[in-house]
Amino acid sequence: MTNMDCAADVALLQKTRGRYKEGRSPENLAPQVQAFTVDPILRRGNDDKMVIVVPMGYRDGLLTNFIEVGEPPELFEVTLDTGNGLAWVPSTKCTSQNCEGQKLYDPSESETALALNHKPLELKYEDGKCATVDLYSESIGLYNDNMDAFTDLSLGAGYKIEGYDDVDGYLGTLGFGGPGGLNVTNYLRKRALDQLFRRGLAKRSIVSQVGGNAGQMGVRTGNQGRYHPDTKKKRDNDEYAAYCIIGGIDPNLIEGDPVYVPLPSAEECGEERFWKLSFDSVTFGNTHIDISEGSYAQFYSSSRYIHAPKQSSKALHEQIGATFNTDSGFYELPCASMQDVPDLQFTFGSQNTASLKPIDWIFPISEGSETCRSFVKHVTVDTNNWLLGTAFTNPYYMVYDYTNEQIGFAHNKGEEVTATFS
Structure with missing residues (x-):
């Protein structure tokens, strides 16, 4: 399946928000999109507590996920990043070659975007990648048709992005590089529990047993x-x-x-x-x-x-x-x-x-x-x-x-x- 096919699937998912047209159910979507329509799995962990297993995308050797940014939500595919504590996506302000053909974030079109009066932040990665971002307070969520997003989270809107020449169809990160960033483990835990509640699978006695170590991913x-x-x-x-x-x-x-x-x-x-x-x-x-x-x-x-x-x-x-x-x-x-x-x-x-x-x-x-x-x-x-x-x-x-x-x-x-x- 081509990137264009996948982009069409993503656009359809954004539009329908969980209401699938005939022949367009999750199992018929691109594999990297399918993973985010699958319910988390509740299993008993090694400490006799319940753990939550969340299927993720796998692209070019990297773990990826779709995040929803802003209101109305826009969908971006980003990599899970243990080297950085900030979530960021490319913005409409970006003129770098690495932004060509990418989905771009426009904070002026989001009702929940709040510009933080902070000088631009330059994220320098030791492998040579670099992203200069403007900081916003924004609504961010992992893609799921029933999941409420987290609000007032820091988001980088990238406008000078270099070193991502080998990236194809996804750009940006979901930071897991330190407690100052978006704590992915707690977010995913909230996401999974929310969905289990909605599907009637989580009772109080079970929920109390979920996540013996909530700070562990x-x-x-x-x-x-x-x-x-x-x-x-x-x-x-x-x-x-x-x-x-x-x-x-x-x-x-x-x-x-x-x-x-x-x-x-x-x-x-x-x-x-x-x-x-x-x-x-x-x-x-x-x-x-x-x-x-x-x-x-x-x-x-x-x-x-x-x-x-x-x-x-x-x-x-x-x-x-x-x-x-x-x-x-x-x-x-x-x-x-x-x-x-x-x-x-x-x-x-x-x-x-x-x-x-x-x-x-x-x-x-x-x-x-x-x-x-x-x-x-x-x-x-x-x-x-x-x-x-x-x-x-x-x-x-x-x-x-x-x-x-x-x-x-x-x-x-x-x-x-x-x-x-x-």
């Missing part, structure tokens, strides 16, 4: 899109293989118990400790890369890549004979040589080690191609931090735990185990 994306060296093809995508899990751990989706690593202290990093981990080294075969003191691994759900300091990336790729393609900005190597590529290991806090197989971060440049591309890229700004995007996190069931200030790692149930964490 789990993300399960799984092994979608991985490369099979024997067939040179991607695996089939599971329509609803991407989920947010609210209020605890869903034992139906994981093998064993998560391993948790604490965030840096507030004294070390302040609010920017969400979502970072201290780490000591990266090991790749015979190459041992020491990490500069005071450096961190930042978990970056709005990027599909692993971003490394330039010299570290160079040392890593030299070991496997990969060459840098200046046109594409990627290191490349023959796909046939993947069998000789060692595991990529990260050591966090001197005691926890994450190990990735080559199929987690090396992919063909196109289906059937004999040339593969490494998803470890140079950081484009001056930093010693590593940015761990979905090439790192997708093999795991990830837990972002506000309440206990920690990140958890577990294996996805029912899938081939490639990445390990101990």
Whole structure:
């Protein structure tokens, strides 16, 4: 299905607000739209409390959702972003090339938009992306035909947007990068409970058991899109293989118990400790890369890549004979040589080690191609931090735990185990 088809489906959903025309029921819509017409699933979690499992979109290796902005509501597809605490969308003020062909937000057309007399905010991401935004107080909601939006939330209206050249059909973020932004876990919890009430599925005795840890969000994306060296093809995508899990751990989706690593202290990093981990080294075969003191691994759900300091990336790729393609900005190597590529290991806090197989971060440049591309890229700004995007996190069931200030790692149930964490 093309982006144009999907855009038509979205427009129809906006217009009908849940009243589907013949042949246009949710199951007939584009997969990335279907997910947001599906009711959240209520399950018993590992702490004997109920957790809420919300199907999400999965686009280009990223977790996405539609948000409704303003009144009357306008629909925008954005990525879930653990690297930033603010929700933002492109605005009609934007003249950047990255805004061409995108849905644009016009605050003058929204009855609930209130301009905040604040100087423009420049959001600089360490992977080179940048968005300059005007701040508004606005009504924001995750797409659902029965869900009331949250009001008086901070929204960035982006007008200078750079570095999003590889984005196709979606632009903007739903920030989960710190408690100062939109707390996605509490929002999704409210959304799901509201819908369960409306459908008569939630009684007081059950509601009191929902969300043993309301400040905890789990993300399960799984092994979608991985490369099979024997067939040179991607695996089939599971329509609803991407989920947010609210209020605890869903034992139906994981093998064993998560391993948790604490965030840096507030004294070390302040609010920017969400979502970072201290780490000591990266090991790749015979190459041992020491990490500069005071450096961190930042978990970056709005990027599909692993971003490394330039010299570290160079040392890593030299070991496997990969060459840098200046046109594409990627290191490349023959796909046939993947069998000789060692595991990529990260050591966090001197005691926890994450190990990735080559199929987690090396992919063909196109289906059937004999040339593969490494998803470890140079950081484009001056930093010693590593940015761990979905090439790192997708093999795991990830837990972002506000309440206990920690990140958890577990294996996805029912899938081939490639990445390990101990």
